[in-house]
Amino acid sequence: MSNLQLGLAILGGLVLAAVVAYNAWVTRQSAPRTARERQVEAAEPEAPVAASDADDRIEPVLGDMPAATKPEAEPTLGAMVSAPEKRPGLDALIDVIAPLALEAEVSGDAVLAALPATRRVGSKPFAVEGQNETTGDWEAPRAGQRYRALQAGVQLANRSGALNDIEFSEYVVKTQAFADAIGAAPDFPDMRAEVSRARELDAFASGHDAQLGFTLRARRAAWSPGYVAQHAAKLGFVAGALPGRMVLPGSEAGQAPILSLAFDPQAAMADDPEQSALRELALSLEVTHVPRSEQPFVQMRQVAQALAEAMDGVITDDAGQPLSRDVMDQIGADLESLYDALDARDLSAGSAQARRLFS
Structure with a gap:
């Protein structure tokens, strides 16, 4: 074999190896991120955040959450939330x-x-x-x-x-x-x-019913159900009664969940959930069912931002449009007016009467 043929053979081998390595990298990037990956990432030191980035984000103040919302162990997707509450009685108001x-x-x-x-x-x-x-x-x-x-x-x-x-x-x-x-x-x-x-x-x-929803979409790599569940558990969420649903419990027993987090139930029930790819999840707030004192919208913003940062996602509305800080501020102001109107009618958000009326 001549030197030219030998050189071409070596060059061809190197090109083939590069193609194989590239395909493997692409496959890895497109695979759903799993809970095991999250554990590995947690062991690595966090990269410093630039001052400009820190100024633009909403820092989650999770230390102020009620102790009841902080999980003692990792959740299982089939766990129930709490015992059913006592049925509210008849009320001449409604x-x-x-x-x-x-x-x-x-x-x-x-x-x-x-x-x-x-x-x-x-x-x-x-x-x-x-x-x-x-x-x-x-x-x-x-x-x-x-x-x-x-x-x-x-x-x-x-x-x-x-x-x-x-x-x-x-x-x-x-x-x-x-x-x-x-x-x-x-x-x-x-x-x-x-x-x-x-x-x-x-x-x-x-005229006073309100149900808010944020959508969290993956920027690049998809997520597995376990990956989502472990990140949500860090913020106080526990598994709901239905597959693909988690809830943030209220501070008192029998109270409606403050927030709900939902993703494709078929992915949660798959034979191997870790191979299921999720590209979005929904975060929702039933405004009239949660007491104003829980500051549910503040918690909703903090949770959405924390999940977006931890899982490399972006917060959007149902139409896929990113939600800016100004838009969220306006929603918060509108909710304060809604709470005032409900209070004036003796139908305060989270009360037994409000939960029955808005159901």
Whole structure:
């Protein structure tokens, strides 16, 4: 073999090796980032941040989060959040309520046996309550208790709309059948007045309902479900009841989650989730369900920024447009006005009445 042929053979081998190495690098860059990669990165020292970058970002103040939101261990995607909360009682602010006059004391067992099969009237919740003789509080009927006073109610409005004439008539029929079964006489309010009240309440609710959402999109490499879960857990999130959903718990037991984080449930349920590629996740806030005192929008901004920085993502709206600081500031100002309006109507965000109305 001549020197020229030998040189060409060596050059060809080097080119082939370079092509193979490049293809391997491209494959690695396009693969979803996994939880194991995150652990390796965590062991490496962080690169210094330029002063100009530090001035433009929102620093997450996670030390101020309630202790209940800080995880003691890594989450599992199938874990549940918390025990269901006690059902809130009827309230004249958002319910039609009919007192049921009893001929004699009635047992809780008899009341339970006479309850209608369904607890809905059209699209509205229906409920019967008895007054506890010891505490004087109204409660859902319980076996072993005895009641001298009962009442039946239906919700005036929810996200399905206002109580209408047909639903009110169904409520009357259902309540009368229950009353007949236990020997009670219902005293129904005027239908026209209650339907009018329902429409007014629905109009208020429609103008003051708010559900916010940020989308976090990967800039370059995709993420695996485990990679997302471990970063979210560092910020206090725990696994939700559904695959692909995590929540940031409130500071009190039974309170609605402050924030929800969701990604493709099919990726979470895959045979090998670490090979599933996620390119975006959704961060959402049910404004009317979370108390103002939790500062939920402040936490939402901090969490979004922290996740974007840690996972090399960008924060956008649903249409994919990046959200600037000015836009977020305006949203925060609008929310303060919304909170004021809800407070003035005795429907403060996070209250039992608000959560029922905006559901």
